[in-house]
Amino acid sequence: MSVNKIRYVVDNNLCVRCGTCVGVCPLNAITLNDRNYPVKNSSCTGCGHCIEVCPGIDVDFPELTMQLFRKRFNINGLLGFFTNAYAGYALDPDIRANASSGGVITQLLIYLLEKKIIDGAIVAVTDPEAPCQSKPIIAKTKDELLQSMQSRYTIIPVNQLFGKIRQMEGKFALVGLPCHIHGFRKLANIDPVIRDRIYLVLGLYCNLNLEQEATLDLQKISRISQKEIKNFEYRGGEWPGAIRITKKNGNTHNLHYSNYKDGAFNYLSRLYYAKRCLYCIDGSSELADISFADPWVQDGNGDWVFKGGWTLIFERTEKGGMLLAEAERDHAIFLKRLYGYSMFKRFINNINKKRKMALVRLSNLKNKNKPAPEYHVDDPTIPVKDRLKEYIFSLTLVFGKYEGVRKIITAIIFSRIGISLTKLRIFLKYRVSNIRLSNRRF
Incomplete structure (x- = not known):
């Protein structure tokens, strides 16, 4: 062979x-x-x-x-x-x-x-x-x-x-x-x-x-020359960390307002997967x-x-x-x-989501007679709701297929407008979470 x-x-x-x-x-x-x-x-x-x-x-x-x-x-x-x-x-x-x-x-x-x-x-x-x-x-x-x-x-x-x-x-x-x-x-x-x-x-x-283009595009957006960079971190600084560049002169530059958990990485994973x-x-x-x-x-x-x-x-x-x-x-x-x-x-929920969606995608490949990885497990019965969830999720990945489009979106995410939208999303996220917790208690 x-x-x-x-x-x-x-x-x-x-x-x-x-x-x-x-x-x-x-x-x-x-x-x-x-x-x-x-x-x-x-x-x-x-x-x-x-x-x-x-x-x-x-x-x-x-x-x-x-x-x-x-x-x-x-x-x-x-x-x-x-x-x-x-x-x-x-x-x-x-x-x-x-x-x-x-x-x-x-x-x-x-x-x-x-x-x-x-x-x-x-x-x-x-x-x-x-x-x-x-x-x-x-x-x-x-x-x-x-x-x-x-x-x-x-x-x-x-x-x-x-x-x-x-x-x-x-x-x-x-x-x-x-x-x-x-x-x-x-x-x-x-x-x-x-x-x-x-x-x-x-x-x-x-x-x-992530593909390596994620890091390279972020470096270009930062307008910091690679010659000046000592280190690039996706989780630099205090926990849970932020996307950060450390320059050779010791100065650090956070590339986005939010931390790893609440911010830009969620978008990058849809664009550069x-x-x-x-x-x-x-x-x-x-x-x-x-x-x-x-x-x-x-x-x-x-x-x-x-x-x-x-x-x-x-x-x-x-x-x-x-x-x-x-x-x-x-x-x-x-x-x-x-x-x-x-x-x-x-x-567990994250692992469950990953596995279920992967099984849906593997099923789709096999149904189309396309090459698929073999894991030697019985093909499970996949509920319609799981197929629907995977379809909806796959729609969020569409822009990642086009290099020019994802560069534009990434530039917007790391712009002042994008950071303002991220702040709003985080505010709404935790407001909804707090309302749910209050309803649970009472």
Whole structure:
């Protein structure tokens, strides 16, 4: 099977751009273009490993779930198998303050590195040569791990580094999105060296990812030259963070009035979405050892329960639970155990929405005899209301298909007019929320 099969994956919008095909190739016959899609190389011998490990074509959730947890995969389970759920944060105040939400991943990795439990970790950092973009690295020092703090809402082919990992000695952690983890689990089944090298898998919650044009267009709107930029953050500053540019002279510039939760990111996700993300059924990194997200939990008054930087943590494997317990015991992280699904109801609702809509879209592809990713689950009966919801949602994505239109809309959103409209939307949102809460009480 030749690399032409990879072309088929790309041309039919199946590629998740995880980089696994690059990492598995024994001859380095696959490279990535400037949009992180794999491209042809004449040195390919047709071994077929790239297709065998590709998570864009196929992810056997029942088989992988049974291998990892000795449990049956439940398409209605939403959160996947987990033994405990926590809200937590890094006990290093600087890490907690500078991370997107609590800093547990960074603190845990530093703890494992200093205890010599791991020799490094595959993480994403700002590309110093192109500060509006990110790149994957194998971090082997505390300083390198600190550089990986912050959420990076863009396509990063993390798994391309498996080729380098194969040539190194030691044990490593992998920090990735669901698609990265799917690729790793498939690769681990055929590559015992990688299976041995990757000691721990830390998964991130993912609703969908943004194309790199989102960041580049925002940089142009800011009128700040790339030569002046040191760092671009989607969640910079105080929790929950804001879209922010830090210049090389140390000055920071927020690009929008509102914070991450209430503002511009919601619009960007409709305009710059990565299309393949719309067909993914895993929003919570179900095949990780530990999964991490934001704990968007509200109390009876509608206020956020976990303010100031907390991480929602799902302990999935025995190894993951053991390492969390050791880090807590040694005062690296603080953990508050959560009981009852009501504590992460909003998270479940988001995962449910992602999966249901993905299943509708997969059904639509199959009905049209178009190529679709295979997850080895029975085709569910999809209620009419779910199809209607997906149709309405899909209408909000229309403008993202046209480059010129989305640039104009983005410019308006980040203009004074757009910021005024955002303020009005936020005011109405919380006014309606407060009215609902008052009606509930009385």
